[in-house]
Amino acid sequence: MGKLLSGKEVSLNLINKLKKNILKFKCEGITPAAAFIRIGSQRDDVTYQNSILRVCNNVGVITILHELEDNVTTDALIELITKLNEDSSIHGIMIFRPLPDDIDEELINNTISPEKDVEGMNSINLAKVFAGNYEGFAPCTATAVMEILDYYKISLKGKHAVILGRSMVVGKPLSMMLLKKDETVTLCHSKTERIDEISRTADVLVAAMGRANAVGVDYIKPGAIVIDVGINVDQNGKIHGDVNFDEVVNLASMITPVPGGVGSVTTAILIKNIVKAARNFECNKPTAKVCELI
Amino acid sequence: MGKLLSGKEVSLNLINKLKKNILKFKCEGITPAAAFIRIGSQRDDVTYQNSILRVCNNVGVITILHELEDNVTTDALIELITKLNEDSSIHGIMIFRPLPDDIDEELINNTISPEKDVEGMNSINLAKVFAGNYEGFAPCTATAVMEILDYYKISLKGKHAVILGRSMVVGKPLSMMLLKKDETVTLCHSKTERIDEISRTADVLVAAMGRANAVGVDYIKPGAIVIDVGINVDQNGKIHGDVNFDEVVNLASMITPVPGGVGSVTTAILIKNIVKAARNFECNKPTAKVCELI
Numbered sequence: 001m002g003k004l005l006s007g008k009e010v011s012l013n014l015i016n017k018l019k020k021n022i023l024k025f026k027c028e029g030i031t032p033a034a035a036f037i038r039i040g041s042q043r044d045d046v047t048y049q050n051s052i053l054r055v056c057n058n059v060g061v062i063t064i065l066h067e068l069e070d071n072v073t074t075d076a077l078i079e080l081i082t083k084l085n086e087d088s089s090i091h092g093i094m095i096f097r098p099l100p101d102d103i104d105e106e107l108i109n110n111t112i113s114p115e116k117d118v119e120g121m122n123s124i125n126l127a128k129v130f131a132g133n134y135e136g137f138a139p140c141t142a143t144a145v146m147e148i149l150d151y152y153k154i155s156l157k158g159k160h161a162v163i164l165g166r167s168m169v170v171g172k173p174l175s176m177m178l179l180k181k182d183e184t185v186t187l188c189h190s191k192t193e194r195i196d197e198i199s200r201t202a203d204v205l206v207a208a209m210g211r212a213n214a215v216g217v218d219y220i221k222p223g224a225i226v227i228d229v230g231i232n233v234d235q236n237g238k239i240h241g242d243v244n245f246d247e248v249v250n251l252a253s254m255i256t257p258v259p260g261g262v263g264s265v266t267t268a269i270l271i272k273n274i275v276k277a278a279r280n281f282e283c284n285k286p287t288a289k290v291c292e293l294i
Numbered sequence: 295m296g297k298l299l300s301g302k303e304v305s306l307n308l309i310n311k312l313k314k315n316i317l318k319f320k321c322e323g324i325t326p327a328a329a330f331i332r333i334g335s336q337r338d339d340v341t342y343q344n345s346i347l348r349v350c351n352n353v354g355v356i357t358i359l360h361e362l363e364d365n366v367t368t369d370a371l372i373e374l375i376t377k378l379n380e381d382s383s384i385h386g387i388m389i390f391r392p393l394p395d396d397i398d399e400e401l402i403n404n405t406i407s408p409e410k411d412v413e414g415m416n417s418i419n420l421a422k423v424f425a426g427n428y429e430g431f432a433p434c435t436a437t438a439v440m441e442i443l444d445y446y447k448i449s450l451k452g453k454h455a456v457i458l459g460r461s462m463v464v465g466k467p468l469s470m471m472l473l474k475k476d477e478t479v480t481l482c483h484s485k486t487e488r489i490d491e492i493s494r495t496a497d498v499l500v501a502a503m504g505r506a507n508a509v510g511v512d513y514i515k516p517g518a519i520v521i522d523v524g525i526n527v528d529q530n531g532k533i534h535g536d537v538n539f540d541e542v543v544n545l546a547s548m549i550t551p552v553p554g555g556v557g558s559v560t561t562a563i564l565i566k567n568i569v570k571a572a573r574n575f576e577c578n579k580p581t582a583k584v585c586e587l588i
Binding site: 106110123124126127128129130131133157158159160166168172175176179182184185186187188189191192193195198201 | 400420424427452453460462470473478480483489492495
């Protein structure tokens with residue numbers, strides 16, 4: 001049976017490190033703080049928001065929640081973000097997605113100051129990810145995958161990673177991050193022919209297509225490392241990954257479970273980004289002492 | 295023997311279309327104009343510059359050349375670019391590369407106004423390429439490859455493209471452009487293991503690693519389409535592609551020659567971008583009539 005790559009363990013380890021950083025910051029009189037914007041009251045958004053806010057509060061990150069009506073305009077949203085950009089007590093800005101259809105998402109992403117863009121959605125930050133430059137912020141879920149590989153010391157220089165799914169929050173940025181680690185990277189998607197055959201050439205297979213249990217044994221080379229990014233909720237509220245875990249676990253050498261895998265790490269990465277934003281901001285002040293992250 | 299994909303033919307066709315556009319623009323009193331910045335007097339830069347300026351003049355694009363000393367500072371370069379950004383008679387800005395080592399290239403790229411960034415090097419434009427949005431400008435050589443595929447009506451939805459080389463001017467942007475066309479894309483590089491084996495799975499193989507004649511028969515699946523981006527000059531001044539043409543031509547179904555392939559199209563793409571920049575600029579004026587490119 002493949003070794004379980006526990007996202008919970010990775011997250012716990014990271015959160016503990018971040019707590020130490022935050023404590024060090026507090027001794028210098030600095031408290032990392034982030035603004036969260038939620039539009040409407042969709043149950044999923046509220047659940048997710050509560051979970052993030054709880055973790056932030058536990059580790060000592062100040063959270064300020066802005067709840068907007070469903071019918072908020074792009075202009076009103078821009079006005080709020082501009083105020084938050086100018087507010088020196090706020091280090092990071094996050095917006096719950098998807099945004100309503102009539103909001104200009106690209107404009108919104110580019111309105112958030114790159115220095116406060118802890119979700120890694122601004123063009124300046126995306127271009128950095130594209131260029132393999134880690135000074136900015138990268139999308140949290142893609143970063144969570146890299147955090148798991150790093151934690152378990154999985155180095156695959158020269159090996160072949162196949163990513164199923166080409167989204168701007170997982171597939172595309174992750175392809176650039178794996179490339180930066182000298183992996184050979186293939187991006188597959190819904191139009192890919194012989195997707196199972198291509199998947200079987202993977203030393204690392206990342207499933208991020210958003211289809212419950214779609215990846216079965218036909219997709220797996222014996223001994224492959226399988227990372228499951230999928231979070232699919234069925235009619236009964238049960239969560240399934242994109243990988244058929246029971247089928248695949250005996251073929252893979254390592255595998256992330258769902259739940260308890262990549263999803264568990266994503267919030268910790270968001271907090272890591274808020275702490276990094278706070279550090280960057282304070283380090284630009286001549287009086288700052290806290291520049292090293294632990 | 296594989297069919298020759300003539301870059302010269304693609305370029306001629308595109309240049310002819312652009313000439314019609316430029317003529318239409320002139321009838322409205324608009325002449326596309328671009329500023330070219332060359333630092334130092336390296337022979338390759340001067341040769342390339344002369345070739346570009348000649349084509350621009352032939353098609354009716356105004357060119358203004360700025361020749362700077364080898365020891366120009368980043369600050370001085372920024373000052374010049376800022377002036378060009380503000381100059382409403384200039385639609386596009388191009389800088390001959392590579393820049394001297396002590397110039398901050400990322401800062402320079404992001405100083406060029408995205409609207410005048412006809413080389414597609416500004417973060418705003420790169421992020422658009424990453425996102426599969428073609429409203430901005432994409433790097434010219436990667437676009438030249440797409441232009442050749444389009445011209446010869448090579449549609450490979452769902453098929454497998456393998457790109458050898460991960461640069462920011464070819465490999466990475468091209469991977470995103472092919473992905474946008476629903477191809478499955480693999481990015482290989484100098485650290486890739488079993489690179490010949492992976493290349494042999496390609497329906498389209500793009501060689502862009504910059505090593506003369508490195509791609510031989512071992513890399514080719516019979517019937518594959520082979521696009522050679524390499525331009526390698528040997529001691530005798532002879533130009534070689536990255537593909538060993540004589541070895542590969544009988545296995546490939548289609549192949550671009552070197553010279554006379556991708557390189558021939560790159561300058562035409564640059565001019566297309568200058569014309570597009572001029573169109574975009576003039577279309578923002580309330581009196582403008584010329585908004586359609588032919």
